[in-house]
Amino acid sequence: MYLVIVGIFFLLMTAVFVFLPRSTYSVLEKRDLAEFPDYRKYTDRPGEYTAAVSSWFSDTEPYRDELMTLSMNIRGAMKGDFITEEDAVSFRPADTAPTPKTEKSDASPAEMQSSDEESDVTADGESEEESPAESESDDEDLDDGVAKLGSSGTIIVGKGDKTRALMAFGGTPKGGGGYVDLLNTLADEFPGKNVYAMVAPLATEYYLPAKAAKASNPQKPFIYSVRDRLSPKVKFVDIYDELSKHKKEDIYLRTDHHWSGLGGYYAAKRLAQAAGVPFKGLDAYDKHTVKGFVGSMYGYTKDISVKKAPEDFVYYTPNQVTYDAEFVAYTLNKKFQITRESKPYKSSFFKHFKDGNGNAYLTFIGSDQVYVKVKTSTPGNRKLLIIKDSYGNAVPGNLFYSFNEVHVVDFRYFTHNLKKYINDNGITDIAVCFNVFNAYSSGSASKVKKMLTQTGGVQASAASQSKSDAGTTGKKKPAETNTVTTAPEEAASTPEKAEETTRQLKPDSIK
Amino acid sequence: MVFSDLFFIFCFIPVFGLLYLLCGRIDRLRQYFKEKRNPDSSLKRPMLFRNIVLTIFSILFYAWGEPVYVFLMLAVVLVNYFCGILMYRKEKTAIGKFWLIFGVAADLAALASFKYLGFFTGIVRNFGIDLPDPQIALPIGISFYIFQSISYLIDVYRTESKPQRNYFDLLLYISMFPQLIAGPIVRYGTVAKEITHRSANADDVANGVYRFIIGLGKKVVIANIMGEIATSLLGGSLDNMSAAAAWVGILAFSIQIYFDFSGYSDMAIGIGRCVGFHFPENFNHPYTCTSMTDFWRRWHISLGSFFRDYVYIPMGGNRRHQALNIMTVWFLTGMWHGASWNFIIWGVYFGLIIMIEKYTLLKWKVPKIGLYVYSIFLILVGWGLFYFDDFGRMSQFFTAMFGFNEPQGLPMHVESVLIDNLWLWVAALILCLPVRGKIERLGTYTASKIPGVGNYAVQFCHAFVSIVILICCVALLVGATNNAFIYTRF
Incomplete structure (x- = not known):
């Protein structure tokens, strides 16, 4: 009888795991899963090929996310629950992403942390699945100048519905030279225009209990050391100070690695003050809520307590000003290289997500692979350009009362000559808004610097991003091109569709 | 390939099992035809x-x-x-x-x-x-x-x-x-x-499967998570490490290596049983030992008996230069585990203790509880030698373990690994004791008193335990890559 029961059960499981279609995308971890390895890449290393097959098999299990959730529940059940204080803290070692391929594209928190070295371009992000020649080019467009900080990981504080997941910061005041240099260069290149430095701290700075202080380096010394090194021509926007005043409010998402719409609002307020432009209180905004939001930190921490603490994702849209957003979207291949640029198209700046959608942070702008030009009904001739990472997404929507035009460019995806763009559009104010990780790493800043001199066009960008591999991947590119986004017009036409699309977007990690 | 790999469990095993059963049929047919031709003969192979x-x-x-x-x-x-x-x-x-x-x-x-x-x-x-x-x-x-x-x-x-x-x-x-x-x-x-x-009847197969699943559970549920804990405490910087971190870390590693290796042995013995082989037992609750001599009779038994029969006794055993024989065996035992000085030191460490024990502790009358404490302490120190192949790190570790760093109480991350995995710690420590066998025997005995249903109840319990373990293991293994057995590298 034992054999019959266990045998039937085992055969059922085998049937499920072998014959059902394999998972290809993890909603939980927000990443594409491993692909079946191509034996041609392994002819000289057969052992790695078989290992890749094994990890492909375990990475793409049918019902993967459900099993992963079960696994987190099992881990959660092992917790001793007699600690009732609110300041319970637990550490999760940073999870090494299941396959080498995704490991580099899906920056998990540990990988996003900068190391103590100044030149911290990820050399170790090389894919083991690809020949060295190919992976070198990957470094170029995937590193974002982030380096691994081996053993540290994420920190979970609080209990129950107050649970908050934090990321450790590994930087020291010495870093950020590239960012300082970028801002100083911008100030020299554009005399007469205002240049603003905006460095956003991580939630860790405000919510890490004192007894766990060792788990993360303080960010304040780093941020103010950046300020002190900036040339006097650059205006430093003291986001740190502004957020400190409001840390009792929900300025950060508890379950996501980003700040909240409110955090972005306060940062924008400080920018407006620095720029000497009008700025309206929250009463000039409509408040919207996406309920049951559980963000990226659930996948990063793999801790069930994060999932069990959903929060409201709140954002604000201005209601006394008209604004007209014109998008240009990029299509990327699987290596995050730009393969196509769309025609400009109109769409709404904010995209509402349904309750419970874990991608709700994409409400702002909708994606990173776009640049946006917003014309507002605000009079005057102040025209702002924000060069930003994903933290920056939450800022521009609060500046429509302040500027006549707001342009938003992602530091990873822009194919035109930035200098020409600034001059052609009559930009008067330039802000570079990065979180501490990107401000710390020189690679992120050097990407923007390249934009000042690049000649423009999709081809040029692709070439500049992979100049070292013109011979190897150049030929393969068309075959490997995989449309990650759907047509932008379609993607942005309705929130529902946008929601559909974002599921396929590249992982929205801090970059 | 390793046993605790989904690919092994859901691809290799089913295909192998199917073909093996099929070939069993073919072998039986051969036997049948052979007997039909000549009733007195049997197949040579x-x-x-x-x-x-x-x-x-x-x-x-x-x-x-x-x-x-x-x-x-x-x-x-x-x-x-x-x-x-x-x-x-x-x-x-x-x-x-x-x-x-x-x-x-x-x-x-x-x-x-x-x-x-x-x-x-x-x-x-x-x-x-x-x-x-x-x-x-x-x-x-x-x-x-x-x-x-x-x-x-x-x-x-x-x-x-x-x-x-x-x-x-x-x-x-x-x-x-x-x-x-x-x-x-x-x-x-x-x-x-x-x-x-050889032959394997339904009972053999049932026992084998059960044994395999128990081993899988030991490896995936206990050893893998304990390994994570050990790495998080012992794998990073050891500068000014707290004594608590050193002790909890090495305890986690001790649990990991025992459940990892004995889990592997269980799986090996289980698969062997399913195809009709009877492999020797390799472990007998080593952490309940009362001396180091006793520990090595319970830990990796097949290696100990190999050295006993092929090195120690041929060299003269306890009749000629016993001290030399003991030290040779332990030097080789250490060496067998890896090409690194720390393994040799680890082996010699046990050799010395076992020799000293022979003339002291084993002759004295020491209360049993004292023997347990003595053994566990020396085993933990031993695993410290075993874990660190870098002598700088090893000395940092022992400095912390013996409290030479500033006292720091219970640091946050140690508290965190203890509380976050509390029930796992409890379960693992209980399973180091010979309780599972006792409970099962008691259950079987009680069930046998109830005619009719008793046997079914036992089997049903086994099936229930197996399925729960299997589900847990599959969930924990999804997406896991870093899953190799420690002993496969020796």
Whole structure:
């Protein structure tokens, strides 16, 4: 009888795991899963090929996310629950992403942390699945100048519905030279225009209990050391100070690695003050809520307590000003290289997500692979350009009362000559808004610097991003091109569709 | 491939099981026709087809992890095969001795060049002689199959077993996938008969499956998570580490290595049972030992008995220069675990303690509780030697362990690993004691008192436990890659 029961059960499981279609995308971890390895890449290393097959098999299990959730529940059940204080803290070692391929594209928190070295371009992000020649080019467009900080990981504080997941910061005041240099260069290149430095701290700075202080380096010394090194021509926007005043409010998402719409609002307020432009209180905004939001930190921490603490994702849209957003979207291949640029198209700046959608942070702008030009009904001739990472997404929507035009460019995806763009559009104010990780790493800043001199066009960008591999991947590119986004017009036409699309977007990690 | 890999569980096992069952049918048909022709005769090789499947899958299993070194294994088997044949009927003569020494030397040479060459050249380099580092990756399981080969040659020489005249049968013995990469070290004599004549009835298969699943649970649920904890505490910077972190870390590693290795042995024994082999037990609740001598009778039993029978006793056992014999055995035991000084120190450490114990503790009357504390303490210190192959880190660790750093109370991350995994710690520590067997026996005994339903109840409980473990393991294994068994690298 034992054999019959266990045998039937085992055969059922085998049937499920072998014959059902394999998972290809993890909603939980927000990443594409491993692909079946191509034996041609392994002819000289057969052992790695078989290992890749094994990890492909375990990475793409049918019902993967459900099993992963079960696994987190099992881990959660092992917790001793007699600690009732609110300041319970637990550490999760940073999870090494299941396959080498995704490991580099899906920056998990540990990988996003900068190391103590100044030149911290990820050399170790090389894919083991690809020949060295190919992976070198990957470094170029995937590193974002982030380096691994081996053993540290994420920190979970609080209990129950107050649970908050934090990321450790590994930087020291010495870093950020590239960012300082970028801002100083911008100030020299554009005399007469205002240049603003905006460095956003991580939630860790405000919510890490004192007894766990060792788990993360303080960010304040780093941020103010950046300020002190900036040339006097650059205006430093003291986001740190502004957020400190409001840390009792929900300025950060508890379950996501980003700040909240409110955090972005306060940062924008400080920018407006620095720029000497009008700025309206929250009463000039409509408040919207996406309920049951559980963000990226659930996948990063793999801790069930994060999932069990959903929060409201709140954002604000201005209601006394008209604004007209014109998008240009990029299509990327699987290596995050730009393969196509769309025609400009109109769409709404904010995209509402349904309750419970874990991608709700994409409400702002909708994606990173776009640049946006917003014309507002605000009079005057102040025209702002924000060069930003994903933290920056939450800022521009609060500046429509302040500027006549707001342009938003992602530091990873822009194919035109930035200098020409600034001059052609009559930009008067330039802000570079990065979180501490990107401000710390020189690679992120050097990407923007390249934009000042690049000649423009999709081809040029692709070439500049992979100049070292013109011979190897150049030929393969068309075959490997995989449309990650759907047509932008379609993607942005309705929130529902946008929601559909974002599921396929590249992982929205801090970059 | 490793046992705790979803690919092994849901691809390899089903295909292997299916083909093995099919070949069982074919073998039975052969038997049937043979008997039909001549009722008195029986097949010379009744397991032929099943053995072919088992051998092919064993080679596949090994080649999955070592597609190149699989040829090394085939060559080692070939050399041993010829040595065995050449020794036959000349066992205790000079010729027999020559082939024995030749064969054992060839085995040891293979082990030395693939496992220890880098270590030796490193030592030579320390004396100022410039030798290149050979940079040979360790073939998985080489320490295990070389020792099995040696046991084969010695057993043949001692006429305890007849030499195997079929290369493929010898290959089957060495390469059999259940025990190929991490033991138990099965002596040739133990399974010689079962290679050609064995049977497994439904009870054997049920026991085997249950054993396998228990082993899987030990590995995936306990060892993997304890391993994570050990790495998080011992793997990073050890500067000014707190004593609590050192103790909890090494305790986690002790639990990890026990459940990892004994889980592997359970799985090996379980699979063996399903196909009709009876492998020796490798563990007997080692953490309940009362002395180091006792510990080594309970830990990795097959290695201990190998050294006892093939080194200690031939050297003179306790009759001639016992101290030398003991130290040699323990030096070799340490060395067997890896080409690194810390393993040798670890072995010698146990050798010394066991020798001192012989004349002191084992002669005195010490309360049992004292013996337990003494043993556990020395085992934990031992694992400290075992874990760190870098002496700088090792000394940092012991400085912390013995409280020479500033006292820091219970640091946050230590509290966090204890509380976050509280029930796992409790379960693991309880399972180190021989309670599971006792509960099962008690349950079976009670059930047997209830006529009719009792037996079904026991089986149903087993099935329930198995399915729960299986589901947990599959969930925990999804997406996992860093999952290798510790002992496969020795």
